[in-house]
Amino acid sequence: MANWTSASRQALADLLSVDTWLPETMPEYAQGFMYMLGSLTASSFVVLVLSGVVLAANGPASWSYNGADRFAAAVHFWAVQAFFFFMMLHLWRVFFTGAWRGGRKETWLLGALAFLIAIPTAFTGYLINGDFYSQWNAVQAKDGLNALGLAWVNLPNAGQMFGMHVVVLPLTLSALIFGHIARVRLKGVVPPYPAAQVQTHTSKEGQ
Numbered sequence: 189m190a191n192w193t194s195a196s197r198q199a200l201a202d203l204l205s206v207d208t209w210l211p212e213t214m215p216e217y218a219q220g221f222m223y224m225l226g227s228l229t230a231s232s233f234v235v236l237v238l239s240g241v242v243l244a245a246n247g248p249a250s251w252s253y254n255g256a257d258r259f260a261a262a263v264h265f266w267a268v269q270a271f272f273f274f275m276m277l278h279l280w281r282v283f284f285t286g287a288w289r290g291g292r293k294e295t296w297l298l299g300a301l302a303f304l305i306a307i308p309t310a311f312t313g314y315l316i317n318g319d320f321y322s323q324w325n326a327v328q329a330k331d332g333l334n335a336l337g338l339a340w341v342n343l344p345n346a347g348q349m350f351g352m353h354v355v356v357l358p359l360t361l362s363a364l365i366f367g368h369i370a371r372v373r374l375k376g377v378v379p380p381y382p383a384a385q386v387q388t389h390t391s392k393e394g395q
């Protein structure tokens with residue numbers, strides 16, 4: 189009789205297995221570039237986090253300076269562009285291959301949630317730039333959030349936005365991306381749709 193302990197043991201055993209994370213073969217259909225887009229999104233996210241750690245360690249004033257700090261800020265900026273670019277292409281690939289099929293709806297939902305959380309993560313990063321554009325965006329978006337009853341999210345408050353951008357949102361996003369990729373590894377990559385049956389009228393019956 190299954191209980192919580194044995195169900196958790198089984199789930200953990202599957203999650204921690206080398207067969208899950210290091211399979212020795214890959215299905216032929218998953219070897220094309222279209223199937224690399226998720227990994228490219230994840231790789232951009234790693235660059236994003238690493239450059240973000242450098243920026244956070246040096247502190248908010250640092251990224252307006254010249255030299256190495258500007259370089260870290262530029263790497264962070266271009267990693268965001270790559271992250272969203274590859275994520276959109278990946279979203280098209282999974283949409284057109286119907287990748288939610290075969291018990292993969294949680295994979296889809298975790299991906300969609302990651303997309304939703306990525307938006308405020310990027311936006312709060314923009315807000316802590318502190319230039320006139322970001323201040324303008326902060327006060328405009330504050331009106332919108334007030335109207336939604338979310339007044340505790342105080343966008344012109346640089347301290348709150350800093351905490352959201354470097355801790356709350358990226359940790360949430362990392363957990364969602366981990367869950368998403370773990371689901372992909374557990375389920376394997378979805379097989380393509382079956383090829384359409386084409387009727388040929390020239391072939392003789394029974395041959």
Ligand code: HEM
Nearest residue numbers: 223226227229230282287288296299300302303372377378
């Ligand atoms: C946060 C950004 C995301 C990352 C880092 C990511 C990462 C990945 C990776 C590495 C794979 C393995 C296969 C591949 O690379 O094509 C994958 C598969 C998948 N992703 Fe994402 N993904 C993200 C966003 C999304 C979004 C927005 C959706 C849809 C709403 C989505 C839905 C799926 C589905 C359904 C699969 C399974 C594909 C299959 O079995 O063929 N992902 N993802």
